[in-house]
Structures are given as C-alpha cells and as structure tokens.
Amino acid sequence: MAERVPTLYEWAGGAEALERLTEEFYARVRKDELLAPLFAHMAEDHPQHVAVFLGEVLGGPEHYTEHHGGFRHMLSRHRGRRIRPEQRARWMELMLEAMDVVGLPDDPEFRSAFVGYLEFGSRRAMANSQPDAEPTRRTTIKKWGWGEAPPGTD
Numbered sequence: 001m002a003e004r005v006p007t008l009y010e011w012a013g014g015a016e017a018l019e020r021l022t023e024e025f026y027a028r029v030r031k032d033e034l035l036a037p038l039f040a041h042m043a044e045d046h047p048q049h050v051a052v053f054l055g056e057v058l059g060g061p062e063h064y065t066e067h068h069g070g071f072r073h074m075l076s077r078h079r080g081r082r083i084r085p086e087q088r089a090r091w092m093e094l095m096l097e098a099m100d101v102v103g104l105p106d107d108p109e110f111r112s113a114f115v116g117y118l119e120f121g122s123r124r125a126m127a128n129s130q131p132d133a134e135p136t137r138r139t140t141i142k143k144w145g146w147g148e149a150p151p152g153t154d
C-alpha cells in the first residue's frame with residue numbers, strides 16, 4: 001500500500017515550527033516602517049494566533065476554528081484596514097526572510113506550496129481590507145495542499 005503523503009503542516013514541523021516562523025516574522029514587522037503602523041495595536045498573542053491559523057490551513061488541527069473565532073474572526077481583523085499593495089509586498093518579503101531564518105524546510109515542493117498559499121491569502125486579505133470589498137460568503141478556513149508537486153515529485 002502506498003504511504004500516506006504528510007500534510008504541509010507535518011512537513012513544516014508542526015505547531016512549534018509555525019510559532020517560530022510567526023515570532024520571527026512579527027519581530028521584523030514591528031521594526032518595518034511600512035508595516036509597523038498597521039500592527040501598532042496588535043495583541044501580545046497575535047503571532048501565536050496567526051501560527052494556529054496557518055497550522056489549520058496547512059492541514060493541522062482545527063484549533064483556530066475551535067478556539068479563536070474561526071474564519072469570520074480572521075476576516076473581521078482585516079476589514080477596513082486598507083492594506084496597500086506595497087504593504088502586502090513587504091509582508092510577503094518579510095515572511096520569506098523569516099522562513100529562511102527559522103529554517104523551515106526549503107525543498108522546492110514545500111516552499112512552492114506554502115508560498116502559493118501566502119500569495120493567495122495575502123491578496124485576499126488586501127482585497128477584503130478595502131472599504132468597497134464585496135462581502136465574503138465563505139465561513140470556514142480554506143485548506144491548502146501540495147498542489148502540483150507533492151514530495152517525491154520528479
């Protein structure tokens with residue numbers, strides 16, 4: 001029987017690896033002139049909550065849905081923030097740096113899948129943060145997988 005393909009969450013190193021990622025990322029955000037103003041009032045546990053959210057997206061436990069208000073709560077935190085394209089681009093840049101610094105797996109299969117999600121999520125966050133954003137029908141967190149290149153792909 002074929003072995004089960006690990007989830008992106010498992011491959012990344014689980015909750016602990018994602019927490020290291022978001023701690024490193026928000027340390028950079030706090031010092032960044034484009035992003036710091038947007039996050040000036042974030043709670044102490046914001047990095048940890050985003051790690052839990054990402055874990056759920058990547059196929060880990062559904063703890064953001066069960067304990068942190070779920071998809072609609074995440075949406076409400078972006079609403080009205082008017083994220084600008086250059087802020088989104090910087091957000092991606094700092095995420096990519098943080099991934100390398102904390103040593104997330106750097107195989108092409110994992111990175112392309114994870115970065116694919118971050119491009120998707122950050123563009124959705126930016127769109128939903130505009131004052132004229134269309135209401136979102138989705139109520140549950142979207143899951144992300146390996147896409148075209150699961151581990152072991154030639």
Ligand code: HEM
Nearest residue numbers: 038041042049050053074077083087088091118121122125
């Ligand atoms: C894949 C992309 C993204 C994900 C998964 C994500 C996830 C989240 C989550 C889960 C929260 C709520 C945290 C909580 O429950 O406490 C949040 C809040 C927030 N996000 Fe995002 N986000 C993304 C992209 C962005 C981008 C691109 C920006 C801006 C450049 C942004 C700005 C914010 C801000 C300002 C908050 C509120 C912070 C506060 O509480 O003061 N997000 N995000």
